[in-house]
Amino acid sequence: MSASHAPVPLYAFAMPDLLANLNPEQYAAVTLPDESALIVAGAGSGKTRVLTTRIAWLIEGGRVSPSGILAVTFTNKAAREMMTRLGAMLPINTRGMWIGTFHGLCNRLLRAHHRDAGLPSAFQILDSADQLSAIKRLLKANNIDDEKYPPKNLQYFINGAKEEGLRASRVDANDAFNRRFVELYAMYESQCEREGVVDFAELLLRSYELLDSNRALRAHYQQRFSHILVDEFQDTNRLQYAWLKLLAGEHSAIFAVGDDDQSIYAFRGANVGNMLDFEREFAVRHRIKLEQNYRSHGNILDTANHLISRNSRRLGKDLRTDAGAGEPVRVYEAATDQQEANWIVDEIRALLDQGMSRSEIAILYRSNAQSRVVEHALVAAGVPYKVYGGLRFFERQEVKHALAYLRLIDNPDDDTAFLRVVNFPTRGIGARSLELLSDTARLHQCSLAAAAPLLTGKAGAAVASFMRLIEQVRAETAPLNLPETVEHLLAASGLNTYYEQEREGQERLENLQELVNAAAAFAAEEGYGRDVPARSLPMAPGASAAPALTDDSDAVEVIDAGAPLVRQMTPLAGFLSHASLEAGDNQAQAGQDAVQLMTVHAAKGLEFMAVFISGLEEGLFPHENSAVEIDGLEEERRLMYVAITRARERLYLSFAQSRMLHGQTRYNVRSRFFDELPADTLKWLTPRIEAGARWGGARDNAGWGRDWFAPPSHIETALADKQRAADTGYRTGQTVFHNKFGEGTIIGLEGSGTDARAHVSFQRHGAKWLSLAVAKLQIVD
Ligand SMILES: Nc1ncnc2c1ncn2[C@@H]1O[C@H](COP(=O)(O)OP(=O)(O)OP(=O)(O)O)[C@@H](O)[C@H]1O
Numbered sequence: 001m002s003a004s005h006a007p008v009p010l011y012a013f014a015m016p017d018l019l020a021n022l023n024p025e026q027y028a029a030v031t032l033p034d035e036s037a038l039i040v041a042g043a044g045s046g047k048t049r050v051l052t053t054r055i056a057w058l059i060e061g062g063r064v065s066p067s068g069i070l071a072v073t074f075t076n077k078a079a080r081e082m083m084t085r086l087g088a089m090l091p092i093n094t095r096g097m098w099i100g101t102f103h104g105l106c107n108r109l110l111r112a113h114h115r116d117a118g119l120p121s122a123f124q125i126l127d128s129a130d131q132l133s134a135i136k137r138l139l140k141a142n143n144i145d146d147e148k149y150p151p152k153n154l155q156y157f158i159n160g161a162k163e164e165g166l167r168a169s170r171v172d173a174n175d176a177f178n179r180r181f182v183e184l185y186a187m188y189e190s191q192c193e194r195e196g197v198v199d200f201a202e203l204l205l206r207s208y209e210l211l212d213s214n215r216a217l218r219a220h221y222q223q224r225f226s227h228i229l230v231d232e233f234q235d236t237n238r239l240q241y242a243w244l245k246l247l248a249g250e251h252s253a254i255f256a257v258g259d260d261d262q263s264i265y266a267f268r269g270a271n272v273g274n275m276l277d278f279e280r281e282f283a284v285r286h287r288i289k290l291e292q293n294y295r296s297h298g299n300i301l302d303t304a305n306h307l308i309s310r311n312s313r314r315l316g317k318d319l320r321t322d323a324g325a326g327e328p329v330r331v332y333e334a335a336t337d338q339q340e341a342n343w344i345v346d347e348i349r350a351l352l353d354q355g356m357s358r359s360e361i362a363i364l365y366r367s368n369a370q371s372r373v374v375e376h377a378l379v380a381a382g383v384p385y386k387v388y389g390g391l392r393f394f395e396r397q398e399v400k401h402a403l404a405y406l407r408l409i410d411n412p413d414d415d416t417a418f419l420r421v422v423n424f425p426t427r428g429i430g431a432r433s434l435e436l437l438s439d440t441a442r443l444h445q446c447s448l449a450a451a452a453p454l455l456t457g458k459a460g461a462a463v464a465s466f467m468r469l470i471e472q473v474r475a476e477t478a479p480l481n482l483p484e485t486v487e488h489l490l491a492a493s494g495l496n497t498y499y500e501q502e503r504e505g506q507e508r509l510e511n512l513q514e515l516v517n518a519a520a521a522f523a524a525e526e527g528y529g530r531d532v533p534a535r536s537l538p539m540a541p542g543a544s545a546a547p548a549l550t551d552d553s554d555a556v557e558v559i560d561a562g563a564p565l566v567r568q569m570t571p572l573a574g575f576l577s578h579a580s581l582e583a584g585d586n587q588a589q590a591g592q593d594a595v596q597l598m599t600v601h602a603a604k605g606l607e608f609m610a611v612f613i614s615g616l617e618e619g620l621f622p623h624e625n626s627a628v629e630i631d632g633l634e635e636e637r638r639l640m641y642v643a644i645t646r647a648r649e650r651l652y653l654s655f656a657q658s659r660m661l662h663g664q665t666r667y668n669v670r671s672r673f674f675d676e677l678p679a680d681t682l683k684w685l686t687p688r689i690e691a692g693a694r695w696g697g698a699r700d701n702a703g704w705g706r707d708w709f710a711p712p713s714h715i716e717t718a719l720a721d722k723q724r725a726a727d728t729g730y731r732t733g734q735t736v737f738h739n740k741f742g743e744g745t746i747i748g749l750e751g752s753g754t755d756a757r758a759h760v761s762f763q764r765h766g767a768k769w770l771s772l773a774v775a776k777l778q779i780v781d
């Protein structure tokens, strides 16, 4: 360990406070010696709290200075929360600390060392929508059939390769089709290079390569970050893990916390296997378990534990709580999605009447598209809410237009930005002119902006006037600070006028104004004074403006001196990175006390007093795609586990028999998860009807008799299956005997022939799904 010298406690008297509220296992974890450790523990057991407290403890005891810490969180929101908590625990300025997401930290590293990384100082970040349009443009420019090579597939291929750490030149292609993909990947790489842009995966790969190839830089950071701490470790992918390894080198300690049951990003290459590799490769001696849950009431925790116990691939852990059982988990079946939304809003109003604050209430769903109907009900009821994700603020059309102009003033070679606004608002630059321009650029291997002067005729004149506009705005904004720059640009670009004249442009205008506010908030948060021009590099005392990094390690030291590294970016570049990386986060601050709406993925790590999980229908949650993926259903179950464990005191589950989604009405059967939850923690607010009886006489009892509809065909098929299962001689409600599990009651039947399965609730072993062909159940009555 680099901090091998004897610890020097600096604030010995303050110590008991920091550690006072920890349980013995948490205490042991926080105060582990300077060596790598892995904490694997269930939801709400205090992993994040332990990690944060450990940082404070390390600093407070003089084991490391704040600049020696690097902490990785999963979201920007989590990073901010961590800094706030640290600020409250210690009398230090947390701004300079390296706490952030992988993307955020890599961006910071690349900004500081852009030359060594082979990037222009004003490199721009492509979000995934930008990346897709860049790929489409590439295919079009090269006359490639986008049916044969769908842009989305190519995007997936490229990102997958990058996440494996592979450049196009190193990807193995075993057939002609794949070879073509690799060629396209290579072409995409040169296009990005030419335009000075990087996509999300590139941020990571580029900074990995930077550290890998630059010995001095690597040595510097390895020495600097003696303590690396990683939250949500189960969701790191191979490249992120390799990046951490490189940064840790031989001497730094990695303190990783995670929960294999909450691994929900396998589809993006996350790899739980990293946990096992980490233990081996870092000779981890300490694997501490935290088994006390501090978040949720008993019924909620039991519900979560019961569900996740059905997964087969688990490291295995127990979780208990001292909190009482609390309220039962309430379940509601609605006829339609609107009815579901109305019920949610009614329940929310009841909670608010009881004094719960709005921001303590979350509505979670599996897919973004589900939010619309809930939003509608909230608006109608006048309940303020905030949507995370979905069409985020920075992804709105008008905001993206404005950002594209800003990007162009920063870097005219950014072709994606160029194409977005060259003819918006319209200035008579048609598709034909742009084609000519693209041809010229390709011929000269340069960006569109660089090709503009080479274009002649009418097309040339129109493009030239656009370039003059950009140049003019560049000059006019040179002395302006960040919010002034944005404001000026909105007027000069013609965007304001355009939306003023558009019939329903009011909301878009407000969003543009909000962009000015966002820029002002960003500048204030980063500590840029009002007199700092948006495009100049603020000089920190003792820091060189453009650190030229050589093998001379003294030069490296210069970078660390003085102000935080983020100052290596101009305010404008910083803001543009923020817009790409932190999309959506801004909204959260705008409406503090609002009901929180988000996908389950976005809710990871967070907690709320009351949680509604809506749309629990087969095909939606579990998602229909999960059926075709290896481990798909287990991943959906982990996702459901994450959703349930966000709740502290109240949990509500709901589903609708019919739902409008993507313009079509879907008829749904309830999620299989309901059959996997313990019956005794749930309270059905609508009658619980066995799936088989659903379309029969029981429906009148359910109270939705009036505007009823006939079951659609796929449900009839499912019912027919159940009928066939029943034909095997078994029926629900029957008492049966199993050689190993003893006596139990059949609570569900599914499938037919050799696939027929029975869901049996055993008196001593709980509920299990058994194959009827294998299980040989004896009928008792
Ligand atoms: N020893 C403790 N005493 C009281 N409250 C605690 C203790 N440890 C953790 N908590 C609280 O329990 C809640 C859950 O903690 P935390 O968010 O750190 O859990 P986690 O393991 O990171 O959960 P997740 O897996 O969902 O990320 C928080 O509100 C935290 O403040």
Ligand SMILES: [Mg+2]
Pocket (backbone or CB within 6 Å): 047, 048, 049, 231, 605
């Ligand atoms: Mg956590």
